[in-house]
Amino acid sequence: MSERDTVLVTGATGLVGAEVVARLAAAGRPVAAVLHSNSSIVRNDGTVLEAGAPVAGDIRAHGFGLSERDTADLAERVGVVVHCAATTAFDASVAEYEELNVRGTANAIALARGWDVPLVHVSTAYVCGMRGGAIAEDDLEAGQTFGNGYEDSKFRAEQLVRLAGEQGLRWAIVRPGIVTGATDTGAIREYKNLYTVVKLMVEGKLRSLPGRYGATLALAPVDHVADVISAAVLDFDSAHGRTMHAVGRDTLSLREVSDVLAEYPSFEVATFVPAATFAEEDLEPIEREYYRRIGSLYTNYFQRRLSFDTHHADVLLGEPAPPSGKDYLRLLLDFCLESGYLGVPLPSIEDVLAGNDFGGVRR
Secondary structure, eight states: SSOOOOEEESSSTTTHHHHHHHHHHOOOEEEEESSSSSOOOBTTOOOOOSSSEEEEETTTSSSGGHHHHHHHHHHHHHHEEEEEOOOOTTTTOOOOOIIIIHHHHHHHHHHHHHHHHOOEEEEOOGGGGGEEEETTTTTSSSSSOSHHHHHHHHHHHHHHHHHHTTTOOEEEEEEEOEEEOOTOOOOOOOOOTTTHHHHHHTTTTTOEOOOTTTTEEEEHHHHHHHHHHHHHHHTTHHTTTEEEEEEOOHHHHHHHHHHHTTOOOOOOOEEEEEETTGGGGGOHHHHHHHIIIIIHHGGGGTTTOOOEEOHHHHHHHOOOOOOSSSSHHHHHHHHHHHHTTTSSSOOOHEEEEEEEEHEEOOO
16 A cells, blocks of 8 residues: 555545545544534444544645645645545525535545545436436436426536546546435435435325336445446446446336335325426415425435446446335335334334233233
């Protein structure tokens, strides 16, 4: 291993970034984590990571706002930059998307070029926008429109990376799908984005949504996403110049999601209606407010029927993507129940047969 074996990681405190830091450290790679605050690096299972020498910085600033001392030190040690940091909120302002997702990527590119090291950039599979059908990993520009400002900002960030590649930057791009819980347990550190919508649906707060039952969701287990990013760093020669979809093996249709939700007696199941016949004003006042503030941010994902090719990612890892169909969805929901996020889980058959006492009430 060369002397420049340190990996500079942005977004190291994020759900995916923390798992990437853990994998790189386990592989013996020193990590310099760019932190905007003194936040700890916490893994998806709640473990606090000691790995990674933090450096104070801000991706919004030129040179990440690193001190002269840190810049000089890292220039001698860093062998690759991993850019995970971004806002993934669907309700951010235009200025926030520009500042964090686009300008932040431009600053990552400038650092990598200045140090003459590769860049592993984390994008999103949904740079495909509102297209449908099969999406190849090499696809980017197809005249697509976008469902929200997040997708558009990540699209423009990818354009910057590819343009820099034409000017000599060595790059690899990883595109996660909808990041969800761990493959084997369903565990997730924080409930965001799709989890929020599912919670409102099963609690009966969103009972009707515009969508197509044939639309598909590309779930991406967080451990698989981190595996692909880490592999791109550890075997950069194989990843160089490639774009890799980090998504599960299976697409889930809204019909399948609805069928699985219906298996849980404590869950309400929302109805999806064609967008052309959905009328926000027909909703009850409280539901209308939930829809306006939260539901409407995600309904674009209930319109698209697509699948993501994972050939490059599969080759890099040497194995196919993990399953992400109905059984995986059940695993995610079970964890949400057990953790209390989706209410109190119903007793198991074994508990009922054993006559266990639940809070003084026989069930």
